[in-house]
Amino acid sequence: MSMKVQTRQVDGITILDLSGRITLGEGSVTIRDAVRDVLAKGSNKILLNLGDINYIDSSGIGELVSAFTTVRNSGGELKLLNLTKKVHDLLQITKLYTVFDVKDDEASAIAAFTK
Amino acid sequence: MSDKLEIKDLLADSTTSRVTFTLDSSLDSVNKVEQTAEEQAARAGFDEDTISHIAMAVREATVNAVLHGNAYDPGKHITASFETTTDSLIIRIADQGPGLNHEHIPDPLAPENILRGSGRGIFLIRNFMDEVNFRQLHPGTELTLIKHRTPAQPGT
Numbered sequence: 001m002s003m004k005v006q007t008r009q010v011d012g013i014t015i016l017d018l019s020g021r022i023t024l025g026e027g028s029v030t031i032r033d034a035v036r037d038v039l040a041k042g043s044n045k046i047l048l049n050l051g052d053i054n055y056i057d058s059s060g061i062g063e064l065v066s067a068f069t070t071v072r073n074s075g076g077e078l079k080l081l082n083l084t085k086k087v088h089d090l091l092q093i094t095k096l097y098t099v100f101d102v103k104d105d106e107a108s109a110i111a112a113f114t115k
Numbered sequence: 116m117s118d119k120l121e122i123k124d125l126l127a128d129s130t131t132s133r134v135t136f137t138l139d140s141s142l143d144s145v146n147k148v149e150q151t152a153e154e155q156a157a158r159a160g161f162d163e164d165t166i167s168h169i170a171m172a173v174r175e176a177t178v179n180a181v182l183h184g185n186a187y188d189p190g191k192h193i194t195a196s197f198e199t200t201t202d203s204l205i206i207r208i209a210d211q212g213p214g215l216n217h218e219h220i221p222d223p224l225a226p227e228n229i230l231r232g233s234g235r236g237i238f239l240i241r242n243f244m245d246e247v248n249f250r251q252l253h254p255g256t257e258l259t260l261i262k263h264r265t266p267a268q269p270g271t
Contacts, residue, residue, distance in 0.1 A: 024178055025142040058175055058235040066232040086167070093242055094235055095224050 003027030003053075005034045013110050014043045015081075019052035022060030027053075031060075035067045035078075044076025045113045049106070051082030061094060068100060077101075081109050132158075135196040140185035140210075148195045149174040152206060155197045159204045159264055168243035169204065169262055175236040176208040176258045184210025184256055203245075203264060209257040217249040 003020035016034055021027055031048075038046055048067070056064075064080070071078040079101040083091065091097040103109035136151070138144035152173035156166040177195065185191040191211040198205040221228050223235045241247050246261035 023174075024145070024182070057171065057178070058239055059178065059233070061235055062232040065230055069230055069232075090239075093239070095229060099229060 003030050005030055007034070007038070009043075010106075011110050012043075012115075013045045013047055013113055014038045015047045015049055015106070017049045017052070021055040022053055022063060023055065023057045024059035027056075028059050028063040031063050031067055035070060039071065039074055039076070044071055044074050046071055046076065046078045047081050047103075047106075047109050047113075048078065049081045050084065050087055053084060053087055056087050056090060061090060061096065064100070065096065077113055079103055079109055079112065081106060131199055131201060133196065133198040135194060137192050137194050140181045140187050140189065140191050140193060142181070144193060145174060145177045145181055148177045148193075148208070151195070151197060155199060155206075156204060156262070159199045161204070161262070161264070165262070169206075169260075172240040172243040172260055173206055173208070175240050176206075176260060179215070179236055179258075180208050180210035180212070180256070183215070184212030186212065201264070204262045206260045207257055208260070209252060209255055211252075211255040213254065214251055215249065215256045 003018060003022055003026055006017040008015045008017065016038070018027070018031070022031060035046060038044075046067075048064070068078050081103050083102060088097070091100065091102075101112065103112060134151070134155070136148065138147065149170050153166055153170040156169040161169065173195075177193065180193045181187065185193060194207075194209045196207045217237065220237055221234055223229070223231065223238045228234060240258070240260065244260045245263050246259070248259040250257040250259070
């Protein structure tokens with residue numbers, strides 16, 4: 001039921017591989033803490049890999065938006081990678097799909113960050 | 116979790132039924148109601164996408180009841196009822212909170228709200244259900260969520 005986060009570094013970009021559910025009381029706080037940790041360590045280029053996120057609720061969507069604005073306000077960039085159909089559809093419905101920079105493959109996502 | 120399951124009118128005919136829960140104001144309750152919604156929607160013959168939309172709408176309504184309505188107050192309960200008729204799946208979620216003015220909920224798609232970290236729950240409920248009605252209780256709020264069963268589905 002809960003969400004897991006694994007952190008990797010590729011070419012100066014911090015990739016957070018998320019799996020499970022991003023919902024109120026489960027993944028939402030985990031994402032917030034993970035993004036804060038990355039920023040606290042001095043990195044502000046973050047790629048959230050959502051390929052193994054099978055469920056997200058409005059709280060989880062809100063948390064993605066908050067992560068996006070937090071990183072942007074710190075002068076950094078946050079992009080999304082590998083959306084599942086469910087997450088993709090929800091971002092479309094909520095008109096957030098065009099707010100986020102969404103990528104389908106890791107290499108082009110990494111290349112798209114400002115160097 | 117001190118939940119109470121009350122099967123008021125579970126008919127032998129699987130196409131019509133009613134089940135009501137009274138539950139604590141907790142996230143466990145949210146998960147339980149969501150899971151029941153999924154089971155009831157599957158039983159009513161909805162397709163996979165619609166089942167997940169109904170379950171999500173019900174989750175959002177239950178989160179609102181637990182979090183915004185009852186504010187996790189251990190002295191307050193939520194009730195969730197699921198009624199399957201020949202025409203529809205009707206779900207009612209009620210809390211004992213201070214009430215909700217649903218006419219003054221900001222539009223989450225408006226440019227000034229698009230980057231807000233919350234406020235999308237009722238929007239999603241309205242998106243996924245055919246009908247959404249609010250009723251003021253004394254105290255509390257009851258949301259009625261209705262999804263119509265189409266004639267093509269079995270059991271109708």
